[in-house]
Amino acid sequence: MCSKRLAPFLPGLVDALERHGELTLPAKMRALLVQLSPATIDRLLAPTRQRQRRQPITQSAASAALKALVPVRAFGEWTGVTPGSFQADLVFHCGEQTAGFHLTTLVMIDVASGWTECRAVWGL
Incomplete structure (x- = not known):
């Protein structure tokens, strides 16, 4: 997902995950997570995106x-x-x-x- 679209949804997403018992975070880490900017998300995910880049299925x-x-x-x-x-x-x-x-x-x-x-x- 594009970080510019993900960032605005993080607070609600974190709330929902915590409410349903799928995520447990210390208060300080939670505060940092919901305040992430799109640029920070991109920077943090860059190594993972490089490793997991999908290869297109080629045509005959x-x-x-x-x-x-x-x-x-x-x-x-x-x-x-x-x-x-x-x-x-x-x-x-x-x-x-x-x-x-x-x-x-x-x-x-x-x-x-x-x-x-x-x-x-x-x-x-």
Whole structure:
């Protein structure tokens, strides 16, 4: 998560974790934690982010060639579309490995209205 988005939620997150018995901190450490700035969060997490950097799953030559045939529009290029014009994508929830059984989400977005539908698909 981006530190600029995480920092404002830390006080509430720490409260919730303590309330549910998932976190126990001395008062001084708790006070320091809820006051962390985004820059400090980035500095503290930099070594971990370097070690745990995710490697993208590469495409085969065939899928790269197919991808080159599919036209891609940027957000601002969708002017004048009518409801029913949609974009679809499959999101694989397989972590680092694509082998084996995993869940896939079909995401469809009506570009004109912004309506989004997500459906889980087993076994793709």
